[in-house]
Amino acid sequence: MAESKNNDRKLPRGVYVLASLMFLAGGALMLAALVLPILGTAMVPWFIYLLYGTYFVVMGYGLWGGKRWAYFATLLMCAVLTFYQFQNALVLGQDALVQVILLVAIAVYMLLPAVRAAFLAQPNAQQ
Numbered sequence: 001m002a003e004s005k006n007n008d009r010k011l012p013r014g015v016y017v018l019a020s021l022m023f024l025a026g027g028a029l030m031l032a033a034l035v036l037p038i039l040g041t042a043m044v045p046w047f048i049y050l051l052y053g054t055y056f057v058v059m060g061y062g063l064w065g066g067k068r069w070a071y072f073a074t075l076l077m078c079a080v081l082t083f084y085q086f087q088n089a090l091v092l093g094q095d096a097l098v099q100v101i102l103l104v105a106i107a108v109y110m111l112l113p114a115v116r117a118a119f120l121a122q123p124n125a126q127q
Contacts, residue, residue: 014109015118016063019059023057026058033046067119071120075107075110086100
């Protein structure tokens with residue numbers, strides 16, 4: 001008999017917005033994996049776009065479902081991408097201010113007590 005998991009905890013609305021943006025980004029990257037090679041304008045191999053898009057879709061799924069691993073993966077993603085934005089700004093001279101501000105805003109939001117508690121709260125014991 002399969003156990004049904006009753007997820008009665010409520011996630012903040014911003015988590016659903018972030019998950020929706022992850023789904024949107026993942027879909028756009030998967031579409032790019034198909035369209036850009038056909039147009040001959042792909043600067044990156046198609047499977048990189050596909051893997052990156054799959055990553056975003058999986059992250060969106062985890063955030064939408066309130067998975068604990070998605071919380072930590074989101075914070076890790078923000079840290080790694082912020083590092084790469086700083087690296088691009090210093091080495092390549094690219095403007096990365098908007099990207100860094102968005103990544104820091106996501107990380108700060110995820111560290112808010114209500115959001116952190118929603119992901120890290122212990123699930124109710126089965127009765």
